[in-house]
Amino acid sequence: MIGWRFTKPILLAALAVTLLSGTHHVKPKPGEPLANQLFGAKKAGSKQKPQVYGYYDNGCVAGGEQLPETGPTWQAMRLSRNRNWAHPEMIDFIKRLSVEATKHGWAGLYIGDMTQPRGGPMTSSHASHQIGLDADIWMLPPKRLDLTIAERESLSSISVRTDDQRNINSNWTPAHMEILKAASKDKMVDRIFVAAAVKIEMCKRAGKDRDWLAKIRPLYGHNYHFHVRLKCPKGSPKCISQTPIANISKGDGCDKSLTWWVTDYLNPPKVVPKKKTKKKTTTAKPKPRPRKAREFIMADLPRQCVGVLKSK
Numbered sequence: 001m002i003g004w005r006f007t008k009p010i011l012l013a014a015l016a017v018t019l020l021s022g023t024h025h026v027k028p029k030p031g032e033p034l035a036n037q038l039f040g041a042k043k044a045g046s047k048q049k050p051q052v053y054g055y056y057d058n059g060c061v062a063g064g065e066q067l068p069e070t071g072p073t074w075q076a077m078r079l080s081r082n083r084n085w086a087h088p089e090m091i092d093f094i095k096r097l098s099v100e101a102t103k104h105g106w107a108g109l110y111i112g113d114m115t116q117p118r119g120g121p122m123t124s125s126h127a128s129h130q131i132g133l134d135a136d137i138w139m140l141p142p143k144r145l146d147l148t149i150a151e152r153e154s155l156s157s158i159s160v161r162t163d164d165q166r167n168i169n170s171n172w173t174p175a176h177m178e179i180l181k182a183a184s185k186d187k188m189v190d191r192i193f194v195a196a197a198v199k200i201e202m203c204k205r206a207g208k209d210r211d212w213l214a215k216i217r218p219l220y221g222h223n224y225h226f227h228v229r230l231k232c233p234k235g236s237p238k239c240i241s242q243t244p245i246a247n248i249s250k251g252d253g254c255d256k257s258l259t260w261w262v263t264d265y266l267n268p269p270k271v272v273p274k275k276k277t278k279k280k281t282t283t284a285k286p287k288p289r290p291r292k293a294r295e296f297i298m299a300d301l302p303r304q305c306v307g308v309l310k311s312k
């Protein structure tokens with residue numbers, strides 16, 4: 001018999017999946033605006049107490065703060081996108097890490113996409129970055145922090161790995177390693193996404209102090225920037241945490257699950273086709289595909305996001 005002790009985690013997991021994948025059974029009404037158009041049109045954060053609602057790829061942020069476009073140790077890039085907003089904890093983190101960067105020979109940090117003023121789904125790129133707790137930081141070491149607005153539209157970052165995705169290239173420096181290490185050790189950081197080749201290099205060089213490596217997570221892309229994700233901040237009970245890394249990866253993560261990204265991921269092993277079995281005829285309707293972030297309507301988001309959108 002399967003007791004409540006066992007079914008409870010299953011039910012909770014099912015509930016979490018329902019919460020995270022949006023309420024795709026709510027049909028959009030004809031002409032109903034998409035959530036990304038509504039959130040994308042907001043020019044400033046809501047005048048509310050800072051508060052996170054939902055999950056990194058399904059939610060919004062109240063009381064979002066704008067990262068000043070230029071500071072003593074940073075510049076926000078691509079200002080035309082108006083994505084230099086975040087929860088105040090992220091603004092504080094960017095300031096901390098950019099000061100750290102100056103200790104390793106960089107003028108500071110170039111900051112890419114953070115969040116829209118009130119978060120929510122975006123009209124282009126990123127499924128996440130919705131709750132003010134994600135930030136993309138350029139791999140390009142800034143030499144100057146007086147770039148004009150136009151320069152910040154045209155300048156590109158640099159890739160730190162080879163085109164075949166297997167190794168770091170000559171753009172990678174020990175300073176990159178030190179800055180990522182400092183970011184990973186920051187108490188507010190939940191995880192950091194980098195190209196697998198970057199993590200492989202860091203695993204090789206880390207030495208004995210390596211617990212912090214667990215937070216460095218391999219992911220496709222992430223060779224022009226690294227992506228920092230913060231934990232749910234205090235005072236945001238409706239913020240949904242991501243599965244702890246310890247539950248999905250062992251130790252420092254410098255294992256087969258990492259090398260998979262430069263072996264099977266790049267060269268998938270051939271799958272021997274199974275013998276054909278007779279197709280079962282079924283009358284059950286196929287399940288509707290969950291909507292993607294760019295297709296969300298307001299009903300897909302936590303209900304508090306309606307208030308965040310409407311607030312002054």
Ligand SMILES: [Zn+2]
Nearest residue numbers: 134135136227
């Ligand atoms: Zn990102």
